[in-house]
Amino acid sequence: MLDINMLREQPDLVRQSLVKRQMDAAPVDQVLELDAQRRVFIQEAEQLKAERNSVSKEIGRSKDAAERQAKIEAMRLVGDRISQLDEQLRQVEESLHGVLSVIPNIPDPRTPLGKDEDENVVLRNVGQPRQFDFEPKPHWDLGPALGMIDFEQGVKITGSRFYVLSGPGARLQRALIAWMLDLHIRQGYTEKYTPFMVKAQTLFGAGQLPKFQDNLYHDIEEDLWMVPTAEVPLTGLHMEDVFDEASLPRLYTAYTPCFRREKMSAGRDVRGIKRGHQFDKVEMYIFCKPEESDAMLEKMRTDAEQTCAALGLPYRVKQLCTGDLGFGARMTYDIEVWSPGLQEWLEVSSVSNDGDFQSRRANIKYRPAEGGKTRLLHTLNGSGLGMPRTLIAVLENYQQADGSIIVPKVLRPWMGGVETITP
RNA sequence: GGAGAGGUCGCGUAGUCUGGCCUAGCGCGCACGCCUGGAGAGCGUGUUUCCCGCAAGGGAACGAGGGUUCGAAUCCCUCCCUCUCCGCCA
Numbered sequence: 001m002l003d004i005n006m007l008r009e010q011p012d013l014v015r016q017s018l019v020k021r022q023m024d025a026a027p028v029d030q031v032l033e034l035d036a037q038r039r040v041f042i043q044e045a046e047q048l049k050a051e052r053n054s055v056s057k058e059i060g061r062s063k064d065a066a067e068r069q070a071k072i073e074a075m076r077l078v079g080d081r082i083s084q085l086d087e088q089l090r091q092v093e094e095s096l097h098g099v100l101s102v103i104p105n106i107p108d109p110r111t112p113l114g115k116d117e118d119e120n121v122v123l124r125n126v127g128q129p130r131q132f133d134f135e136p137k138p139h140w141d142l143g144p145a146l147g148m149i150d151f152e153q154g155v156k157i158t159g160s161r162f163y164v165l166s167g168p169g170a171r172l173q174r175a176l177i178a179w180m181l182d183l184h185i186r187q188g189y190t191e192k193y194t195p196f197m198v199k200a201q202t203l204f205g206a207g208q209l210p211k212f213q214d215n216l217y218h219d220i221e222e223d224l225w226m227v228p229t230a231e232v233p234l235t236g237l238h239m240e241d242v243f244d245e246a247s248l249p250r251l252y253t254a255y256t257p258c259f260r261r262e263k264m265s266a267g268r269d270v271r272g273i274k275r276g277h278q279f280d281k282v283e284m285y286i287f288c289k290p291e292e293s294d295a296m297l298e299k300m301r302t303d304a305e306q307t308c309a310a311l312g313l314p315y316r317v318k319q320l321c322t323g324d325l326g327f328g329a330r331m332t333y334d335i336e337v338w339s340p341g342l343q344e345w346l347e348v349s350s351v352s353n354d355g356d357f358q359s360r361r362a363n364i365k366y367r368p369a370e371g372g373k374t375r376l377l378h379t380l381n382g383s384g385l386g387m388p389r390t391l392i393a394v395l396e397n398y399q400q401a402d403g404s405i406i407v408p409k410v411l412r413p414w415m416g417g418v419e420t421i422t423p
Numbered sequence: 424g425g426a427g428a429g430g431u432c433g434c435g436u437a438g439u440c441u442g443g444c445c446u447a448g449c450g451c452g453c454a455c456g457c458c459u460g461g462a463g464a465g466c467g468u469g470u471u472u473c474c475c476g477c478a479a480g481g482g483a484a485c486g487a488g489g490g491u492u493c494g495a496a497u498c499c500c501u502c503c504c505u506c507u508c509c510g511c512c513a
Contacts, residue, residue, distance in 0.1 A: 053494080060444085374472090
């Protein structure tokens with residue numbers, strides 16, 4: 001959420017930022033209009049409340065029955081008017097909050113201008129794509145042939161866009177998860193295991209609600225929501241908290257499954273395991289002082305890159321342009337690995353600096369060491385790689401002509417020393 | 424799921440029966456000052472957050488949300504959470 005003061009004082013900056021994101025700037029004027037109305041109601045209501053408070057005290061002290069009764073009558077009317085105003089105020093604030101809640105973050109000035117994903121900027125390529133002396137197969141051929149992926153069983157027990165990992169497939173994914181968590185711990189992160197279901201307020205704090213409600217699974221009976229990413233519970237860990245400056249930064253990593261309805265991408269990527277309703281992901285998350293967040297973004301990008309590099313996967317780093325930037329982000333790097341079977345780059349990690357966008361929504365602050373008022377801190381999030389796509393990349397990049405898969409060295413300790421997966 | 428006890432200004436508590444003098448006392452902690460060679464003790468002062476306002480000042484919050492009332496931490500209702508015991512269960 002943006003600071004309401006920013007909209008009051010620099011509405012043009014916010015309008016421009018919406019335009020840069022290829023969005024309509026009209027909400028800015030709605031906010032200004034509602035904010036003006038809000039202040040009118042507040043001023044009248046507070047004046048009347050001040051009057052009621054002081055007269056009520058007089059009533060408490062008054063000995064004169066007639067005078068007392070007169071004041072009670074008068075205050076009853078004042079009370080009615082206050083109720084009216086409070087109700088009008090409540091409605092205006094609800095509308096204001098509603099509009100403000102769906103305005104995206106202001107892009108960092110260093111985020112390149114661009115219309116859509118085609119204008120994202122490739123910063124560099126790392127590693128050489130492997131040269132095959134045979135036709136590399138896509139994972140949807142490799143996986144079932146090796147008994148690693150079973151698409152039919154996923155559909156049978158749940159439905160489309162669900163799959164079952166089996167034998168070495170299940171074990172390879174578990175190896176990736178365990179290895180990544182350990183890597184992130186070495187990189188300075190503290191591992192967290194969180195609930196996979198959260199309440200609405202937690203989703204609001206991370207910026208998922210109200211705007212992305214359609215993408216979320218919701219249990220109506222208990223009013224709990226399945227997490228679409230570990231970013232949500234990790235943000236929520238410190239809702240309403242005030243940190244001492246000395247205890248920052250906080251670096252967390254967590255593995256969770258992620259649940260997404262994918263209504264927006266119905267019909268896209270339906271084949272294989274690239275886009276499912278349930279997928280596993282290891283996430284990195286940082287709470288830090290505002291002046292540290294630039295450096296933390298670079299650290300997190302480096303940490304994510306190390307994951308790809310250590311797996312021996314060729315990858316490239318992109319910087320998202322304004323038109324493709326996520327809702328809460330000020331600046332984002334995507335890391336993509338090459339998929340020789342699908343013949344495309346797969347986004348396995350997205351690393352973002354959200355500035356104070358989430359911390360304002362979730363009310364997460366810190367107290368400066370020199371004392372004084374508490375300040376909002378900055379948050380960053382990044383995938384320590386999404387599993388299905390990483391699994392795709394490993395299968396397709398490490399495939400041999402005979403259909404077997406070489407297990408990347410770093411994963412072997414979690415694979416019981418297995419070096420090659422064969423049919 | 425049943426029974427009971429609770430949720431108050433960082434922490435611990437008082438206040439709730441008997442509504443107004445309670446945004447709220449006390450202790451601890453913390454900050455600053457005095458004192459001291461220095462420290463401690465002691466003494467003094469201060470110590471929540473948000474909102475409206477140029478300011479003076481004002482409003483709001485005692486788990487959350489409703490209600491009663493001129494007036495609610497205090498009375499009523501709903502919900503949430505914590506603890507104890509019982510039941511059930513991986």
